[in-house]
Amino acid sequence: MEKRESSETEVAIGSDTNEPHYKPINKSIKEPSYATKDDQGSTTGDSSNLQPTHTNASEDGWEYVTGTKLYLVIGMVTLACFIMLLDTSIVATAIPSITSDFHSLGDVGWYGSSYLICSCALQPLSGKIYSRFSSKWVFMFFLFVFELGSMITALATSSNMLIVGRAVAGMGGSGLVNGALTIIAACVPLHKRAAYLGFMMSFGQIGILVGPLIGGALTQYTTWRWCFWINLPAGGVTALILFFIHIPSRIEKIPFRNNIKATLVSLDLPGFFLFAPTAIMLLFALQWGGIKYAWGSATIIGLFCGSAGNFAVFLAWEYKKGDDAMIPFSMIKIRIVWCSCFIMLFFFGTQIITSYYLALYFQAVRGVTPTLSGVYLLPTILSQMLLAIISGVLVGRLGYYMPWAIASAVLSAIGSGLLSTYTPTTSTGTWIGFQIIGAVGRGCGMQMPVIAVQNATPSKQTSIAMSIVAFCQTLGGAMFLSFAQTGFNTGLKDALHQYAPEVSSQAVAAAGATGFRHIIPEASVPGVIHAYSQAINHVFYIAAGAAAASFFASWGIGWKSIKKAKTVKPEA
Structure with missing residues (x-):
């Protein structure tokens, strides 16, 4: 058996899968220790056909967050996801009052779709950003953008200003859920992760359930603007607590100031500019179909065709980029x-x-x-x-x-x-x-x-x-x-x-x-x-x-x- 450099060789056992994992191209980025199985199922030290041995912090050398700090991190990212998902549904019961204030019945569709379109279009790019920079600071940046959008919406003096605010909030919201998942993955070993993820996702999605109810109560007893003001104190508490907690990093990041060009290239911005209109046209077709336009109308058919055509170009570009793509094919094919x-x-x-x-x-x-x-x-x-x-x-x-x-x-x-x-x-x-x-x-x-x-x-x-x-x-x-x-x-x-x-x-x-x-x-x-x-x-x-x-x-x-x-x- 091939020995490692340590004085006492240890072999990982317990992996029961032969499924090939996504192979990293950049060898300079540190990965956990890997083991493989031969045809007879025994474990060897060969590093080809990488298979991660998921161990705890003391065994695999990773740094994890424990104790009170861990509970604070889980609580804060959960709170951020809750207010983000709350924001997606709370607007439903506020719309009648908003349209009365701004005399903007024709803009109703934009109050929800502007948020959804921006959030959906930016999500793949946000994942690429998290792969290059500190997850904590990227998460706080997206949280700031989300809160800025909420403030613009709450202060809106016209329907157009409200739509812009919803769009900005959607941009911020695009990086909160996957940011929360990334942070939890960095803080908790895999074998303990399911319980924390279950709490975060279940509590966060309660925001969708209670959004219309909270929105109705706030609109009835105060003003529709409080449907968006309530995001600010929750976001402020989240940012304040996360600021003082160290979140472990799982990747080696290149400082932005040292290599701006390489960083921008790594984000695959051309891929984003191809993907965004693809998602936007698809969402417009889904939002308008059967409501504003008939499903068989030229507008809806044109949107579907445009989205499909643009998606084909996007796939060709991502294939060309390989593992540096915004959505790597080598990952998707797993x-x-x-x-x-x-x-x-x-x-x-x-x-x-x-x-x-x-x-x-x-x-x-x-x-x-x-x-x-x-x-x-x-x-x-x-x-x-x-x-x-x-x-x-x-x-x-x-x-x-x-x-x-x-x-x-x-x-x-x-x-x-x-x-x-x-x-x-x-x-x-x-x-x-x-x-x-x-x-x-x-x-x-x-x-x-x-x-x-x-x-x-x-x-x-x-x-x-x-x-x-x-x-x-x-x-x-x-x-x-x-x-x-x-x-x-x-x-x-x-x-x-x-x-x-x-x-x-x-x-x-x-x-x-x-x-x-x-x-x-x-x-x-x-x-x-x-x-x-x-x-x-x-x-x-x-x-x-x-x-x-x-x-x-x-x-x-x-x-x-x-x-x-x-x-x-x-x-x-």
Whole structure:
């Protein structure tokens, strides 16, 4: 056996995978110790076919954050993700007041899309930036940009100024989720990471659930501007605490001032300028299709064709750049990576549809206030958070994440299917139980794609991998919200013809989910309620379909263990 330079040779065992990992090109960047398996399964010291031996800090030499500092880091990046995801949904209930102040009904679509488009377009570039500079300072920079956008929005004196503020906030938000994932990866060993990621992702995504509720309360009792002011104190506390905590670095960075040209080249800016319009045209098509323009209109078809054509050019450029590309092909072709991306896309599609349309069910069909609908969502919120933490702890102890991803898809699909059976008279025990089934599924699987990708890529590529996963999450939300909106609009119109033919569907749509009771005859209200219920049920079919799609993708993340490798001393 080939000996290492140390005086006492140790051989890592416990790796159970033959899947090739992404091979780093830059040999100057330090990587963890690697071991490989020969054809008989024994472990050798050969450094070809790199396989990481995931060990703890004392064994692998990496520096990790522990104790109170670790809890502060986890808490602060979680808080940043919470306010970012809160910002994506809180604007929904503030829009009516905003349009009244600025007389800008025609700009409604831009209030959400400007944020989403900027966030989605910048995410791959943000991952490349994290791979070159200190994760802590890059995270704080994106947090500053996000807070600046929130302040511009809160101070807006016109609709155009508000749209600019939302766009700036989207630019900042593009680097927060993947930054949080990168920081946690740097602070926590892989075999302990699942529990912390589960807490961060579950608590952060509660922001999507409670956004419309908080927005409604702030708009009702204060002003819509507080929907954006509340981001500032949370961001300030996060930045202040992170400033005084050292975050370990996993990559060797070239100082920007010493080699500006090399740094700019490494960011693959041409790739970004090709990717951004690709994403923007796709998102515009999804945002406008079936709402502002018909799906078969020249505008929507042109946007889809333009996005596809530009994407082909982008792929050609990335292929030419090789491993220096913004999205390296050698990473994307790894089965674990692209399967994890699909899981995240479909998972977040299910999550965001459930979040939006459960609240709509309680307010439109059951006729409760926004605050009370938030109480009715507690079974989803608490179950999802609890299972995310429990599954994370168990993955760390048992080692395998694929069974959790599969179980998550199955339970999410079943839960979404059961939600589609809600009626205006569904009993309390039934709607609580059905919520819990789906929430348990989503809770036990939300962090598994992230763990899978981090287990399949070397430390220096973690930030790029996380940016791809975060992009798929954002894209999945945009796609499935668009599908759900189209399905809901079509379903409501058809159901109104069936249950309340005497009511104008345009008038009901214009009045909104909570206002239709005040503009139609009392005798027609039950029919409209049944129409809303049926339309929402059809939307949950889409959520169930997305969860079913994630089931098939889950089998591709591999039967791999993240338990720390054992070390044995070979016989003399």
